[in-house]
């Protein structure tokens with residue numbers, strides 16, 4: 289493995305694959321220079337892969353954690369269901385502790401636990417089989433979900449549009465197709481001439497390393513810029529729309545996404561450029577009234593002091609490295625979901641979207 293497959297729609301990037309009882313993750317720390325899969329045999333391997341960002345992006349983290357639950361369940365060797373469920377809960381806790389901001393992680397783990405606990409009258413072996421089926425279903429649903437986001441979102445783009453995006457909300461951040469890049473892909477597939485400006489996305493450079501690579505693989509025109517150039521290009525009138533993904537969206541429509549997203553949203557409003565967020569319904573966290581309550585991950589200072597393993601800052605300098613920020617809802621023109629496009633007022637409209645479809 290390691291080679292992208294090709295189908296009638298072009299190259300297919302597969303960051304997550306379940307093969308021969310193990311989880312294979314395309315190592316995103318090595319891209320774009322090396323295309324290598326890391327094999328996870330245990331749930332601890334999966335937890336480490338999420339923490340170390342071998343796999344990253346909210347939906348991809350969620351599905352990986354679901355397979356982590358499968359591996360964790362398989363590690364229980366007895367046939368006592370009560371003991372098994374305690375073990376599975378302990379596995380869930382380890383996986384929950386990997387990254388705090390993307391709600392898809394918690395959503396996926398809870399969905400797996402529900403399968404285990406709802407079937408406690410069955411044998412341990414049966415529950416293990418059901419967990420694998422559920423993880424496979426989640427993986428398959430993720431691609432379908434992203435295609436629906438693409439279907440709705442591409443209607444907002446017209447021929448010739450130039451889209452600015454941040455971080456990587458593409459196939460690499462999901463099981464396939466992507467959310468923000470899914471919208472761009474869908475517009476491209478619909479025959480529209482769309483080009484992309486990709487922010488490099490300091491400090492971890494997901495834009496430079498991943499988005500630029502992914503779009504080039506697919507033949508979608510992309511221009512790489514540094515984060516600080518976004519305002520310049522918006523003011524010049526080059527950018528038709530900003531589209532980003534999300535890690536968690538609160539009930540009032542506040543959006544947590546990669547650090548720097550808020551800056552872009554403010555610049556977009558100032559320059560009258562529409563600012564769209566593309567995310568599946570599993571990224572909504574209606575239990576939180578506002579984005580103030582979203583936990584923000586603080587990451588290793590080396591991500592700031594070093595680039596490509598080379599120190600660029602003086603030894604001993606004080607560093608801050610919040611990995612995400614929260615964009616207040618008033619900056620968000622629309623949220624593109626797999627169930628349709630949501631406009632303000634978000635509190636009412638997100639609730640309506642979720643309730644309408646759960647009935």
Ligand SMILES: CSC[C@@H](O)[C@@H](O)C(=O)COP(=O)(O)O
Pocket residue numbers: 344345346347390454455456457458461462466467468494532533534535545546547611
């Ligand atoms: C479809 S992915 C949406 C977000 O998860 C993405 O924009 C992002 O912020 C990813 O952050 P990362 O730290 O690389 O996991």
